[in-house]
Amino acid sequence: MPRTLRLLKWFNFILDVLALNASLWISYGVFSAKKNIQLFQVLPYLLIINFGWLFVQSFFKIYDNYQHRNSVSIFSRTIKSFLLFSLCLFLVFMLSIQNSFFRVIHSTHLYFYLGAWGMFAYLLLLNRIVLLSIRKTIRQSIHYSKKNIVIVGQNSSSRTLSNLFGANVVSDYNIMGIFHDQQEKLDESALYRGSTTDCIPFIRNNRVDEIFCTLPGVSKENVNILMHEADRNLTRFRLVPDYQEYFPGTISIEMIDNIPVMTGRKEPLEDIRNAAFKRCFDILFSLFVIVFVLSWLIPLLGLLIKIDSPGPVFFRQRRSGRSNQPFYCLKFRSMTVNAQADAQQATKGDARITRLGAFLRKTSLDELPQFFNVLVGNMSVVGPRPHMLRHTEEYAMLIDKFMVRHFLKPGITGWAQVTGLRGETRTTGDMARRVEADVYYLEHWSILLDMKIIFLTVWNIFKGDEKAI
Known part of the structure; x- marks a missing residue:
């Protein structure tokens, strides 16, 4: 099932390209073919439009991490991509009316572009609704295999993670246990499995896909031991810094060479x-x-x-x-x-x-x-x-x-x-x-x-x- 979710982004991409070309061909058949306009006259513009969509979708990365991204983010990126694509379509339209070879379309070229634009908008929206519905169905399937994870450490970040993964019924993660060295246990006592060192035999005896180790709260020595043990057991190791003490709201992270740098304010227009x-x-x-x-x-x-x-x-x-x-x-x-x-x-x-x-x-x-x-x-x-x-x-x-x-x-x-x-x-x-x-x-x-x-x-x-x- 996880493989099926990963393949959804490719289905999404293929369906979008098919939707774009179906819109172009239908619009050509309705507005251009009846005017005795030959296909070879419009083919260069059809190719430019296709490359325009490929550029736009790669620019906004609308298919990346598709299986984990929430629906609001997917629709937001799709709308931004479509608006930028509309600009590309407008530029192609302006190019076409300036080209004397293409002026034979004359009164129909505007309808051709408007028809293709409107039909593609409709099909693009339909694709998103259908594929998001499929993704939800797969996630809710009893055969859907979630990633098994453990959380190591106790601080605000570990509590946020456990609440996030535990409350979301369609989450891709299943919390198998929480480990920490503090005396007091988390509220979710049923998930508490022991100290940090108890995590090592646990991942040896159970199928654990990922370890989320929250810092501070785990010593450097134990972090190194857990990383080594994760590699031996084919388990991915994630370090989660506890930034909420300094930045209580959302943060932005960028890489300067190999150094992660946090900023206490997310600024979308810095992208x-x-x-x-x-x-x-x-x-x-x-x-x-x-x-x-x-x-x-x-x-x-x-x-x-x-x-x-x-x-x-x-x-x-x-x-x-x-x-x-x-x-x-x-x-x-x-x-x-x-x-x-x-x-x-x-x-x-x-x-x-x-x-x-x-x-x-x-x-x-x-x-x-x-x-x-x-x-x-x-x-x-x-x-x-x-x-x-x-x-x-x-x-x-x-x-x-x-x-x-x-x-x-x-x-x-x-x-x-x-x-x-x-x-x-x-x-x-x-x-x-x-x-x-x-x-x-x-x-x-x-x-x-x-x-x-x-x-x-x-x-x-x-x-x-x-x-x-």
Whole structure:
């Protein structure tokens, strides 16, 4: 049975490739073959699309460790892979319409790509649901053989492991015993088998697949003995450091040469693949807004701003960016020209706000020029809102973890803004709650969270946000 689970990832890969090519061939038959377009004309593009999917799936490693990864992680990686693949498909589409040899498709090439894209999305989702159901059935089968493990040592890590493996009915692990040298026993007394040295005859007389040895709590001498004994009995040996004393939350581990280095905060965007994906999304999204919205909105609002009050159309202000590096943040000017613009935060009923400016701020239209900041790389579509330099200096002295938010690029909108924390910060507590939301976003980033924030931002614009100033 474990071998069957390991083979599932290959079944998954093969089914995905079949789903992609079935989508392409069906779309070709529906939209292209009837227009007398020869197969050899589209074949190069079909091959490019296939190689695109192979690149994307290897980039996100969506099939790696498939038998152990939870369903949320599998769906998350699949969605990110599909979105990046959609970008590849768009680039192939742009290439095809620029190629005079391919222009014979003319009115049908768009339908060909859209049809293949939609059908592949459906089949990809169906594959995941079916294969996850198969995996669950295999795990729950009475014939499914779990890995037999023992846990050595007693500390917070050993307790976490025993609770994790013991509570999860579909876990791949079966705890055969717990060994430690402390007098008091674990709550799971039925699992206690004796001291650390008692583990050696136990693994000799029983089929034990893996030893989880938690540190500290086991002497170096006993660790070496257990490692030697594990090798002799064809048992895999795992060392589990007790990091929870220093890092109570989630941690991130990276290897520097052969040295494991722990960080007390998980930052998904430190992964170059995630960062590259977010940057590609920022470029495409900002280009879309600039070309289809700002291209006609800037002249219109520029004229109205000039009529409403004297001064420039845009307001440029130095704000704190990633790594606390200052940059010029762009906005439509919503205030009369004043000397306090770079020092005094806008408040409700602020006399400096113009009549048109009040509308722009209420609808968040004043923030739209920041898509130029996104395009050049100063900002992201989603991230912590940038603050004035003076406010950064002040709040850094007052609020714990305030500077942590500067590990990210600032955003046009963010998790704080869609969870009721936008607008004027009247107290230090208001800013502390906003910082807490920003740190949450830093530690839990995903493309799905970005999509959710963008959706809620647009929803709030149409619904109206009473905290908008």
